[in-house]
Amino acid sequence: MSDDTISRRRAWLMAARPHTFPAGISPVVVGVGVAYALGVFAALPALAALVGALLIQIGANFANDYYDAINGADTEEREGFTRVTQAGLIAAAEVKRAMYLAFLAATVVGCYLVYVGGLPIVVIGLASIAAGIAYTGGPFPFGYHGLGDVFVFLFFGVIAVVGTVYVQAAAYAPAFPLTPPTGTLPTAAFVASVGVACVSTAILVVNNVRDMETDRKAGKYTLAVRIGYTWSRVEYVALLVVAYLVPCWFVTHGFGYAALLPLLSLPLAASVARTVCRYDDAAHLDPALTRTGRTLACYSILFAVGLAL
Numbered sequence: 001m002s003d004d005t006i007s008r009r010r011a012w013l014m015a016a017r018p019h020t021f022p023a024g025i026s027p028v029v030v031g032v033g034v035a036y037a038l039g040v041f042a043a044l045p046a047l048a049a050l051v052g053a054l055l056i057q058i059g060a061n062f063a064n065d066y067y068d069a070i071n072g073a074d075t076e077e078r079e080g081f082t083r084v085t086q087a088g089l090i091a092a093a094e095v096k097r098a099m100y101l102a103f104l105a106a107t108v109v110g111c112y113l114v115y116v117g118g119l120p121i122v123v124i125g126l127a128s129i130a131a132g133i134a135y136t137g138g139p140f141p142f143g144y145h146g147l148g149d150v151f152v153f154l155f156f157g158v159i160a161v162v163g164t165v166y167v168q169a170a171a172y173a174p175a176f177p178l179t180p181p182t183g184t185l186p187t188a189a190f191v192a193s194v195g196v197a198c199v200s201t202a203i204l205v206v207n208n209v210r211d212m213e214t215d216r217k218a219g220k221y222t223l224a225v226r227i228g229y230t231w232s233r234v235e236y237v238a239l240l241v242v243a244y245l246v247p248c249w250f251v252t253h254g255f256g257y258a259a260l261l262p263l264l265s266l267p268l269a270a271s272v273a274r275t276v277c278r279y280d281d282a283a284h285l286d287p288a289l290t291r292t293g294r295t296l297a298c299y300s301i302l303f304a305v306g307l308a309l
Contacts, residue, residue, distance in 0.1 A: 028164045030304050036304075065083050106129065115175055153201045157193050191249050195303065223235075276288050
């Protein structure tokens with residue numbers, strides 16, 4: 001195997017951004033925990049939801065890499081993880097093609113989920129793919145207009161968790177329902193989704209705080225650029241506080257004290273929060289970004305286990 005081959009494989013891995021995968025996997029994990037607790041766990045829909053979520057995550061990462069480069073948001077001044085299009089490691093046309101292939105693969109997986117969940121899954125799937133592209137592409141890239149946090153909260157939190165619970169519960173109903181069958185959208189799914197949504201959004205906050213100055217120069221007005229360092233840090237801490245209050249709701253609604261297991265990840269979250277509140281350079285915030293992702297993974301696994309218990 002030549003060095004060029006190894007370099008190319010590494011470049012594609014960098015473009016896929018595996019450090020962001022917890023944002024795609026964690027909602028499905030929590031959705032499985034909720035479904036198990038409610039007695040509607042279904043293995044095949046859960047697996048399909050996981051694969052579909054990862055494919056959409058990868059497609060969105062390719063889209064961000066491509067559109068940030070051609071829109072001029074990624075420059076040589078940008079700190080943080082390397083963007084392969086801007087760095088010239090992979091041609092822009094190839095990254096764009098890979099984006100479409102990832103979304104196509106997600107659509108193929110989604111066909112089974114559509115059979116199980118019906119028309120609601122068609123709406124969710126198309127909206128997720130469209131949002132993944134529109135985050136940095138299209139005539140109004142909402143990641144450039146301070147709406148990225150809302151996007152992550154909804155699609156990598158609320159919709160992902162509730163959708164995972166839905167396809168499992170819908171597996172016990174007739175195939176291809178036109179509207180959600182009774183009992184497939186439980187309140188517990190929505191409440192659990194808030195915790196995941198908050199920590200997922202916190203990942204984006206770290207990323208945007210790190211890139212604040214270069215984003216401002218490039219005309220990319222993320223929420224962090226709009227509200228500044230202080231309020232971005234307030235947002236980060238507030239998101240974590242809400243996330244760790246969510247398990248308390250489950251204890252007060254009959255799920256037992258095992259639902260408090262996510263609190264075991266609180267020391268990690270507090271440690272990362274201290275870093276985010278003190279520093280704004282890539283040397284500190286790149287590790288903080290990774291550690292926030294680990295916090296999300298730990299939180300979600302513990303939450304799912306606690307709910308299942």
